[in-house]
Amino acid sequence: MSLLKLPFLFVNGLSVQLTLTSPNPTPPSSETSKVKDKWGTSWITWGPTMTKTLYWVAVLGEAAAIVAHANPTHPYAQEVLPFLARHPVGLHHVEITTPFLVGSALITFSSLLRYVCYRTLGRFFTFELALRDKHKLVTSGPYGWVRHPSYTGAVFCLAGFWLTAVGPGSWLRASGWFTGTAGVAALGGFTAFLTWISSVLIWRTSAEDKLLQKEFGQEWDEWASRVRWRILPGVY
Helix, strand or coil: CCCCHHHHHHHHHHHHHHHCCCCCCCCCHHHHCCCCCHHHHHHHHHHHHHHHHHHHHHHHHHHHHHHHHHCCCCHHHHHHHHHHCCCHHHHHHCCCCHHHHHHHHHHHHHHHHHHHHHHHHHHHCCCCCCCCCCCCCCCCHHHHCCCCHHHHHHHHHHHHHHHHHCCCCCHHHHCCCCCHHHHHHHHHHHHHHHHHHHHHHHHHHHHHHHHHHHHHCHHHHHHHHHCCCCCCCCCC
């Protein structure tokens, strides 16, 4: 177990916080009333907050396990280790692994990309699909690479979440909590949760395209002819 993992954990936590926090308040109903986005709107009400909370639980739990395992004779460590690990000996395997580094890179990239998207769209960027007052079609910056770069960032963030929080070398994997029938079911449910969110986001790009095409017409058509890909160049 390496204390060097601690700064990675907290940078990841702050990056996830940035990625899943809206830069603008919820738009008024007058700007969302024309939008049909049942699944997306439903997820927005609880999804980002729940996802951030789960990630911070993983970050703080792993940080506590690393510190306690590095100082096993400390009274604090002796009290918390039984709660942090089903099999404390497994905590030897909490370490920096290749999947963890890949996940950390995805999370960092996603936060930087989302930040650029926030700055590029300005007040037009909301988590809710909306047509703001005097809305303009923004095609510069990352919107000149793909039509929905913020969704690219969000999906990358969720992939990084899985790799760093429950992948090889993680506290939750090494602690033994994902062993046995209940543990395997919990891991499967968590994986399904992240997959479902990613699917909703990818589906939502189609709804957003239809909304913008209807609003901006030929301007949108010309942009879509130049920028063919929605999320990942050459893939989708």
